[in-house]
Amino acid sequence: MQFRNLDEIDTRILQLLSENGRLSNAELGRMVNLTRAAVRERIHQLMEDGIIDRFTIVVNPLKAGKTLSMYFDIEVDWVKLQHVVEQLRLAEEITNVYQMSGKPHLHVHALLDDPEHAEQCLRMLQAIDGITCVTSEVLIARHKERGGLLI
Numbered sequence: 001m002q003f004r005n006l007d008e009i010d011t012r013i014l015q016l017l018s019e020n021g022r023l024s025n026a027e028l029g030r031m032v033n034l035t036r037a038a039v040r041e042r043i044h045q046l047m048e049d050g051i052i053d054r055f056t057i058v059v060n061p062l063k064a065g066k067t068l069s070m071y072f073d074i075e076v077d078w079v080k081l082q083h084v085v086e087q088l089r090l091a092e093e094i095t096n097v098y099q100m101s102g103k104p105h106l107h108v109h110a111l112l113d114d115p116e117h118a119e120q121c122l123r124m125l126q127a128i129d130g131i132t133c134v135t136s137e138v139l140i141a142r143h144k145e146r147g148g149l150l151i
Helices: 008-019 025-032 036-048 078-090 115-126
Strands: 068-076 094-100 105-112 131-138
Touching (some): 008 036, 025 036, 068 115, 078 094, 078 105, 105 115, 115 131
Antiparallel strands (some): 068 105, 068 131, 094 105
């Protein structure tokens, strides 16, 4: 993996795009004192270098009807780890799957509609071959949440 040092202008472009990904190249150019073409080239290079992974939107799960945010610690058989991961990746309500250090286990996040949906999700997890134990917690309050690196 190759790393690239960011100059002041690239850093500022990333900060501005992190705050508002819909800024045009012309608007960015005015903010960083570059031409629209120069900004476009810098963004293109940041994407080529893998520094900008993708452009996306952030949907508020509560306003989209996902009233429950649950976290699961899932213990698995080592030999069936990849199978379990693939099954979890297919489940629409699962948003994140992380393999953790220590014993073979995964930390998983899901966005769910209601308690009935949570029960269905738990049954789905228990039915996956290779899962040996599932513990769950419901998120009570979000005090800080960030997706990605602050520049």
